Amino acid sequence: MQHGGYGGNGAAEPMHGAGSSERLLILTLQRYGVWLRSGVVCLCGALGVVLADVAEIPPAMSLLVPAVLACGVRLYALRHPRMFPVALLWTLDAAVVVLTGLFQPVLGGEGADVMVEAMVGICVVAFQYEWATRPVAAFGLAALGTVVCVLGDVLSSPGHSADVVPLVRMFVQAGLSRAAFLMVRARARAADRSAAARAASRREAAVAAARRATEREYLATLHDTASATLLMVSQGDGRDWSWLPPRARQDLEALSAMPGFETGSVDLAALLSCVPEGEGPARVQLKTHIEGPIMTPSGPGLAIFNGVREAVTNVARHAGVREAELRAWPEEGGVVVELSDAGRGFDPQSVPARRRGISGSIIGRMHTAGGSAFVTSHPGTGTRVQWRWHGRDREPQAQDGAQVTGDIPRPPRVQAHHSAAVRLIRGQLLYGAQLAVLLISLVWQFTISLRRLMVHQDVYRPAWAQTAAFVCLAAVAVTGGAYLLRGRQIPPRVRGWSLGSVLAASAVCAFTLPPGQSTGPADWAFGVVGWHALFLLADLRVGVYAAFLGAHMGLNATAVFLSGAPPTAAESAVMGISTISACGFQFSVGALVTRLLHGTAPAAGTAAAQEEELRTRERIHEDMQRDHKERYRALTATTVPLLVGLGHGVLSPHDEEVRRRCGVEATRMRRLFAEGDAVADPLLNELRACVEVAEHQGVTVSLAVRGRPGEVPVEVRRELVDPVAVILGHTRSTARVTVVWTPRAVRVSAISEDCADVHHGVGAASPTHGRATDANVTVVRTTRGGSVWVDAGWRRPSASGVDLA
Amino acid sequence: MSDNAPVSVVVVDDHPAILAGIEAWYAASQRPITVVAAGGAVQEAWTPPGSTADVVILDLQLGEGGPAFGSLRRLVDAERQVVVYSMRDDEQTALNCLDLGAATFLTKSEGREHLVEATLAAADDRPYMPPALAGALGTNTRADRPQLSAREEDVLIEWFQSESKELVAQRLGISVRTVNSYLDRVRIKYANVGRDARTKASLVARAIQDGLVDVADL
Structure with a gap:
C-alpha cells in the first residue's frame, strides 16, 4: 500500500x-x-x-x-x-x-x-x-x-x-458485492466527515492560539524596540543623542527579523535616498539614478538598504575614490539595485573569510531575504555590487515560507488526536463491514440456500433437521442484526451462543446429507454458514475466524468419511474446488476485514492527521501573513522611515518636528498595546493610553465622556482613536478629548488649543497610518487660530434602545 | 430684573478655596454681583441674609452624604434660582438637577469660564447651557426627554466637544448667535417637560417674551 x-x-x-x-x-x-x-x-x-x-x-x-x-x-x-x-x-x-x-x-x-x-x-x-x-x-x-x-x-x-441457476447466482453475488462496498464506503465517508468536523474545530482553536501568541510576541518586540526609542526621542531635547543611531538601527533589525515582516512593503527609492554618504574624509558622493517609487516587501527592501550602506562605507575605505554611482530599477516584478565605483578594485577570491562585510552584510543578508547579491570586481577596474530580488521567484519564496513555518508555533497535540481518529475510523469501518456481511448472510440464505433447501427436501435424512438448522441460522442473523442496527455491540454471551448455534447447524446439515452430496447442489448450508460466523467474528483477529472455518470444514470432512462411501479422486477435487470457492473466499473476506481494521484504519488516521496538520499550518501561515500585513502596513508607512532616518542621521532628534513625529508614533503604539487589554470600555482604555503619553510630555489633557458606552470593533477603534493620537502628539500645552455615545453613533473628538504645525494638515482625514480601512469612520477637522479640532464619528450598526431609567 | 441691576448671591460650598475663587470671579464681573452669604451648609440659603439672595450657588456634594437633591428640591420649591456647581461630571446628575428645576448645572472645571454668566442668566430667568450640561442633554436617552432636532443634537454635542461656540459655528456654517439660539431652545424644551416647578415656568415665560422660542415649538 x-x-x-x-x-x-x-x-x-x-x-x-x-x-x-x-x-x-x-x-x-x-x-x-x-x-x-x-x-x-x-x-x-x-x-x-x-x-x-x-x-x-x-x-x-x-x-x-x-x-x-x-x-x-x-x-x-x-x-x-x-x-x-x-x-x-x-x-x-x-x-x-x-x-x-x-x-x-x-x-x-x-x-x-x-x-x-x-x-x-x-x-x-x-x-x-x-x-x-x-x-x-x-x-x-x-x-x-x-x-x-x-x-x-x-x-x-x-x-x-x-443452466440458469448458476447465472442468477453470479448476478446475486455481483450485486451483493456492490452493495457491501457501498455500505462500507458510506461508513468510511461518515468517518471522514466526522473526522473533518473535529479537525476543523481543532484547527480553529490552534490557529487562534497561534495568532494570539504571535500577536503577543510582536507587541513585546515592538514595545522593547521602536516604542521605547521613539518615546525617548519625543520626550527629550538637548541631551546626548549619540546612542540613538545604533539603537534605531538595532530596532529596525529586530523588527525586520520578525516572521512575516516581508509582507509589508516599503518604497525602496525612499529608503535608498537615506543611504548615508559618510562624513569628512570618509565621505562618498553618491550619484543616484533612481526613479521611484519602487515598492518592495520590507524584508528584501531593508536587506538591500543595509547592504548598500555597507558597500558605500567599503568604497570609502578601500576603493580610493570619493564618488560612486547608485542605480535602482524595477525588473520583472522585482528590483535590481547596483552600486558601482571606478576605484582600484580587488580580487573577490582573495578576501579572507573572516571579513564579514561582503559575505555577511551584503550577500548573506540578501540571501536571507530571498534575493541575491553579486560583487564583480577586478584589480584596477573598479567594483560593481548588484542586488536582485524577484517577487515571482518561487524558490526563495518556498525557502522563505519554510523558514517562517519553522518559526510559528506548531499545532499542539496532533499525536494525541491521532489515536482518537483511528478509533473513530476503525469503529465506522467495522460497523460497515458487519452490516455488509449481515446483508450477504441474509440474502444468501434466503435466495440461494432457501431455493436449494426447497428443491432437495426429499434427499435429506431427515428433512426436518435441515429445516430446523435453516431456522436456527436465520435466528442467529436476525438476533445479531437487531443488535447491530441499534448501533450496539453484540454481547459476548450472545456471540458465544450464536457461534455454537452456527456450528451446530453446520454439523446437523453435514450429517443429515446423503453420501456424495457434500458441497453439492443439495448442500445449502456449506456456503452460507461462513458468512454468519464472519458477521459474528468481524471485530476479532482473522485467526479466530480461520479456526471457525477449520472446524466447519472438519465437521463436513468427518461427515463425508463417516458416510461409508469414500469419495473418488475426481469427487475430492470437485469438493476441494467448492471448498476453496466458498470457505477460501470467505476467509479472504475475513482477512480483508482485519486488514481494513488494523491496516487501513491506522493509515487513514495517519493520513488524516497529516492532512490536518498541513492544513492547520497553512491556515496559521496564511492568517499570520494577513495579520502581519495588517500590522506592518502601519509600521512601514510611519515607524520604519522614522527609525531609518534616526538610525542613519538623516533625521535629527534636535529637530522639534522630528520629536513630534516620534511622539505621534509612540502614542499610536501605546494605543496598539492597549488594544489587547481586557477592559469593559476598550475605546476609553485606548484613549487613556494616548492621553497618558501626552501627559508624560507635559500636556494638560481633559478627558470627558458622555452617554452609555457600547461595542466598537477593533478596526473602528483604530480609526476613531488615531486622529486623537495625532492631535495629542502635536499639542504643546492643553488639549480636550471627549467621547460621546448616542444611540446612533459614537464620536471621539480632540481639540488642541495650541497645536504645532496647524497648517500641515495635522489630524486631517488622511490615512497616514496606512491601514486598509472599510470602517466607515468619518473624520471632520476644523481649525481656528492655533486651535485644531478633530472629530471622528462612527455610525453604530443599530440603535441600542431607549434608556428607561 | 433689569439687565444691569446688581445681583445678590448665596454660595453653599464647604470648600474655602472654592469660595475664594468664586468671589474673585464675581469681583471681576461688569455687572455687580455680591456674595451676601457663604458657608458649607444649605442653612445659609434659608437664613438672612442668604434667604433673600437672588441666586443660590449650590455644591451638590456637601459633607459625607450623597448628592443633595433634597436640598435642591426644597430650594426650587421655594422659588429660588439655583445654580448647581458640582465636582460630579456625569450626565445623570446633570439631568436630575435640571428635572428638579435647577437654573443650570456647572461642573467645577467649567467655573472660571461659565459661573459668572450662569449666575447672571439665573438671576434674569434666562437659559444658560455650559458644555458639560450640553453633553448630558445631547446623549440623553431617557424616555421623558423632549424631542430635539438633529441640528440641535449636533450643536449640543459639538459645544460639549469643543467648548468653543466659534468653532461650532465655523464647523456648522452658522453664526455664534444661531449656536446660542439652538442651545437656548434646547434648554427651554427641557424646562417644559418633567417635574413642574415655578422656576421652569418662569424660564419658559421669559423665553417666549424674549422671542427665543415660539409657543408652537413647545
Missing part, C-alpha cells in the same frame, strides 16, 4: 475530495480484488491442469499461460498505476474472464464445470472491488463473465440447454 502512494490508483477515477478513509478503503479493496482474482485463477488453473488428460494439457496451457500473464500485468499495474491506461487494464481483465471461461470446453467434465464456475464467480465478485469507483466497468465485466459461462456450457455440452 505504501508503495502505491495514496493518490496512485490506476483503475479508479481520481478521488479528489474524498477523505482519507474512503480513499484508503478503495485502494485496499482494489488491491484485494486483484490479488483474490489472480490467486484463484492461478490456483484453480493449476488444479485444472493437474486433473487434465495429457492430450488436453497443450490447449489448457495455451489458455492458462496468457491468463496468468494478464493477472501478472494487473498486479504490476497496482504498483505502477500511471503506466497503464484504464482501457488496457479493462481489456486485460476481460481477457482473463474469457480465457478462464474457455477452460470449460477444453477440459470438459463435471470437474471443469465446477471449477470454471468457481473461477468466474470469484472474478465477478473481485471485479466489483477492483473497479469499485467505476461500477459500469465492473458490471460490464460481470456480464461478460456470465456470457462466457453460458458459452462454455453450450460449447462443452452441445444440445444441452444452459
Whole structure:
C-alpha cells in the first residue's frame, strides 16, 4: 500500500475530495480484488491442469499461460498505476474472464464445470472491488463473465440447454458485492466527515492560539524596540543623542527579523535616498539614478538598504575614490539595485573569510531575504555590487515560507488526536463491514440456500433437521442484526451462543446429507454458514475466524468419511474446488476485514492527521501573513522611515518636528498595546493610553465622556482613536478629548488649543497610518487660530434602545 | 430684573478655596454681583441674609452624604434660582438637577469660564447651557426627554466637544448667535417637560417674551 502512494490508483477515477478513509478503503479493496482474482485463477488453473488428460494439457496451457500473464500485468499495474491506461487494464481483465471461461470446453467434465464456475464467480465478485469507483466497468465485466459461462456450457455440452441457476447466482453475488462496498464506503465517508468536523474545530482553536501568541510576541518586540526609542526621542531635547543611531538601527533589525515582516512593503527609492554618504574624509558622493517609487516587501527592501550602506562605507575605505554611482530599477516584478565605483578594485577570491562585510552584510543578508547579491570586481577596474530580488521567484519564496513555518508555533497535540481518529475510523469501518456481511448472510440464505433447501427436501435424512438448522441460522442473523442496527455491540454471551448455534447447524446439515452430496447442489448450508460466523467474528483477529472455518470444514470432512462411501479422486477435487470457492473466499473476506481494521484504519488516521496538520499550518501561515500585513502596513508607512532616518542621521532628534513625529508614533503604539487589554470600555482604555503619553510630555489633557458606552470593533477603534493620537502628539500645552455615545453613533473628538504645525494638515482625514480601512469612520477637522479640532464619528450598526431609567 | 441691576448671591460650598475663587470671579464681573452669604451648609440659603439672595450657588456634594437633591428640591420649591456647581461630571446628575428645576448645572472645571454668566442668566430667568450640561442633554436617552432636532443634537454635542461656540459655528456654517439660539431652545424644551416647578415656568415665560422660542415649538 505504501508503495502505491495514496493518490496512485490506476483503475479508479481520481478521488479528489474524498477523505482519507474512503480513499484508503478503495485502494485496499482494489488491491484485494486483484490479488483474490489472480490467486484463484492461478490456483484453480493449476488444479485444472493437474486433473487434465495429457492430450488436453497443450490447449489448457495455451489458455492458462496468457491468463496468468494478464493477472501478472494487473498486479504490476497496482504498483505502477500511471503506466497503464484504464482501457488496457479493462481489456486485460476481460481477457482473463474469457480465457478462464474457455477452460470449460477444453477440459470438459463435471470437474471443469465446477471449477470454471468457481473461477468466474470469484472474478465477478473481485471485479466489483477492483473497479469499485467505476461500477459500469465492473458490471460490464460481470456480464461478460456470465456470457462466457453460458458459452462454455453450450460449447462443452452441445444440445444441452444452459443452466440458469448458476447465472442468477453470479448476478446475486455481483450485486451483493456492490452493495457491501457501498455500505462500507458510506461508513468510511461518515468517518471522514466526522473526522473533518473535529479537525476543523481543532484547527480553529490552534490557529487562534497561534495568532494570539504571535500577536503577543510582536507587541513585546515592538514595545522593547521602536516604542521605547521613539518615546525617548519625543520626550527629550538637548541631551546626548549619540546612542540613538545604533539603537534605531538595532530596532529596525529586530523588527525586520520578525516572521512575516516581508509582507509589508516599503518604497525602496525612499529608503535608498537615506543611504548615508559618510562624513569628512570618509565621505562618498553618491550619484543616484533612481526613479521611484519602487515598492518592495520590507524584508528584501531593508536587506538591500543595509547592504548598500555597507558597500558605500567599503568604497570609502578601500576603493580610493570619493564618488560612486547608485542605480535602482524595477525588473520583472522585482528590483535590481547596483552600486558601482571606478576605484582600484580587488580580487573577490582573495578576501579572507573572516571579513564579514561582503559575505555577511551584503550577500548573506540578501540571501536571507530571498534575493541575491553579486560583487564583480577586478584589480584596477573598479567594483560593481548588484542586488536582485524577484517577487515571482518561487524558490526563495518556498525557502522563505519554510523558514517562517519553522518559526510559528506548531499545532499542539496532533499525536494525541491521532489515536482518537483511528478509533473513530476503525469503529465506522467495522460497523460497515458487519452490516455488509449481515446483508450477504441474509440474502444468501434466503435466495440461494432457501431455493436449494426447497428443491432437495426429499434427499435429506431427515428433512426436518435441515429445516430446523435453516431456522436456527436465520435466528442467529436476525438476533445479531437487531443488535447491530441499534448501533450496539453484540454481547459476548450472545456471540458465544450464536457461534455454537452456527456450528451446530453446520454439523446437523453435514450429517443429515446423503453420501456424495457434500458441497453439492443439495448442500445449502456449506456456503452460507461462513458468512454468519464472519458477521459474528468481524471485530476479532482473522485467526479466530480461520479456526471457525477449520472446524466447519472438519465437521463436513468427518461427515463425508463417516458416510461409508469414500469419495473418488475426481469427487475430492470437485469438493476441494467448492471448498476453496466458498470457505477460501470467505476467509479472504475475513482477512480483508482485519486488514481494513488494523491496516487501513491506522493509515487513514495517519493520513488524516497529516492532512490536518498541513492544513492547520497553512491556515496559521496564511492568517499570520494577513495579520502581519495588517500590522506592518502601519509600521512601514510611519515607524520604519522614522527609525531609518534616526538610525542613519538623516533625521535629527534636535529637530522639534522630528520629536513630534516620534511622539505621534509612540502614542499610536501605546494605543496598539492597549488594544489587547481586557477592559469593559476598550475605546476609553485606548484613549487613556494616548492621553497618558501626552501627559508624560507635559500636556494638560481633559478627558470627558458622555452617554452609555457600547461595542466598537477593533478596526473602528483604530480609526476613531488615531486622529486623537495625532492631535495629542502635536499639542504643546492643553488639549480636550471627549467621547460621546448616542444611540446612533459614537464620536471621539480632540481639540488642541495650541497645536504645532496647524497648517500641515495635522489630524486631517488622511490615512497616514496606512491601514486598509472599510470602517466607515468619518473624520471632520476644523481649525481656528492655533486651535485644531478633530472629530471622528462612527455610525453604530443599530440603535441600542431607549434608556428607561 | 433689569439687565444691569446688581445681583445678590448665596454660595453653599464647604470648600474655602472654592469660595475664594468664586468671589474673585464675581469681583471681576461688569455687572455687580455680591456674595451676601457663604458657608458649607444649605442653612445659609434659608437664613438672612442668604434667604433673600437672588441666586443660590449650590455644591451638590456637601459633607459625607450623597448628592443633595433634597436640598435642591426644597430650594426650587421655594422659588429660588439655583445654580448647581458640582465636582460630579456625569450626565445623570446633570439631568436630575435640571428635572428638579435647577437654573443650570456647572461642573467645577467649567467655573472660571461659565459661573459668572450662569449666575447672571439665573438671576434674569434666562437659559444658560455650559458644555458639560450640553453633553448630558445631547446623549440623553431617557424616555421623558423632549424631542430635539438633529441640528440641535449636533450643536449640543459639538459645544460639549469643543467648548468653543466659534468653532461650532465655523464647523456648522452658522453664526455664534444661531449656536446660542439652538442651545437656548434646547434648554427651554427641557424646562417644559418633567417635574413642574415655578422656576421652569418662569424660564419658559421669559423665553417666549424674549422671542427665543415660539409657543408652537413647545
